[in-house]
Amino acid sequence: MIKGRFLMVGAGLSGAVIGRELAEQGHEVTILDSRNHIGGNCHTARDAETGVMVHVYGPHIFHTDDEGVWDYVNRYARFMPYKNRVKTTSQGQVFSLPVNLHTINQFFGRTMRPDEAHAFITEEQADTSIADPQSFEEQAMRFVGRELYEAFFKGYTIKQWGCHPSELPASILKRLPVRFNYDDNYFFHRFQGMPENGYTEMIAGILDHPLITVKLNTLFDRSMGDDYDHVFYSGPLDGYFGYELGRLGYRTLDFERFTYDGDYQGCAVMNYGEEHVPYTRITEHKHFSPWETHESSICYREFSRAAGPDDIPYYPIRQVKEKELLREYVELARKTRKVTFVGRLGTYRYLDMDVTIREALDIAEFALTAWSEGKEMQPFFVPVL
Incomplete structure (x- = not known):
């Protein structure tokens, strides 16, 4: 041939x-x-000064079924176990994402069991008058209610997409991740890891x-x-x-890179859910390689904005x-x-x-x-x- x-x-x-x-x-x-x-x-590139493996254009976590x-x-790299456990800062506290039983109990100052939390969210918090959510905001209100929506989703979404959640389609929030147990693994796929x-x-x-x-x-x-x-x-x-x-329209990201002598935030990803904080999250890159030990740290503050002709397009x-x-x-x-x-x-x-x-x-x-x-x-x- x-x-x-x-x-x-x-x-x-x-x-x-x-x-x-x-x-x-x-x-x-x-x-x-x-x-x-x-x-x-x-x-990815290893930083010469700290030895940290840096995700140059923002973190990428491999997960699949x-x-x-x-x-x-795995034919081309040795994948190490890695679970993405995201935290978020809101209202002066640090919470676990996705919204899970720990998040709910902490946020509302309760000690509910799974069935109690489920009933509390679906019967007392969720806006059941929204039968067919059309926007991101309606989708969130329908499944978790106003308080959790405004604490964890509203401000973050405005910063990420540059518009109000009522202007975004409900499909962006296809299945709102809410767990009525203490599982804080951000993804639910069978295979998860990072190339060594x-x-x-x-x-x-x-x-x-x-x-x-x-x-x-x-x-x-x-x-x-x-x-x-x-x-x-x-x-x-x-x-x-x-x-x-x-x-075609894209959102792009600006990264404000900084170093820290020690452990800056104790986790790989810290979201900032409130609109008055200008960045969406801080990523600490040494935590993406937990099998390595580094005294110093490389961190990125992420800022989202509309992409211009000379920008790297990230999100359509x-x-x-x-x-x-x-x-x-x-x-x-x-x-x-x-x-x-x-x-x-x-x-x-x-x-x-x-x-x-x-x-x-x-x-x-x-x-x-x-x-x-x-x-x-x-x-x-x-x-x-």
Whole structure:
């Protein structure tokens, strides 16, 4: 079978996984990235002064129920046990998230059992008059009531999204995590962990193949696709088309990095639920590697704002006007030959790492099957909504 030449735009998870799958079948793969490192926003780097493994673009915690994806990442890195236990500061106290029995009892000054707490929240706190929640605010009010909503969700959401929760769809809060036991593990997936030496080393392992060439500090131009049989594009969807229909909306993050001699906050993630505190949370990076010991600490204060043209896009806004524009770009993407749009930016969705890897594996399988059958690789594009 004739082998192909493929271009991956972006050296993050999507490009690395698809590229590796194609290379293992004998195809030549070139991966380019505009940054000076691989890994995309999952990039990690060890701080030279403190020795702390830093999540350069904010923390990434691996969690999944997909055993195939879990087995895949463990081929390229040793994953250490890690449970995400988030705290939040509100009203002068520190509480545990997600909202659980400890949070409820502490907040209301009670000592309720699980069944008592459930009855208290559903019968005395929750606004049962809201039968079909349409907004984020209604969703929260319907399931936990005004007091918990205003303490833990309202201010944080305004800071994170730059608008009032009544303007956000209820789908953002699909299933409000409320637990009537003392389980404070933020995620509920079977497999959870952190790569022992960071995500960048893991992705370097995926890219370590003789048929893969990586080019950093390289901007993509659409004319580059002429030299390849197919392009897998993980950059911004609207950016591929030169923003000709307008720009899709994103939130971006600013990080205020600081060091501390000792343990700054005693946990990896501390949220700040009140609107008057300008940052959404503080992350202390040595706690993301609890198997290591470091005397000093690296911390990030996170500030969320609307992304400008020169900012790194983090969270797709996906409100009404963005969805309308997205549909127009999707139509352009469907008509574009020899290009598959992949990943968080290419499909304008917020994706967890495990979903990104699963989709990349599926896309690679789709592409290899089409190639072996002599068919054109039509764009593998996830539905808009």
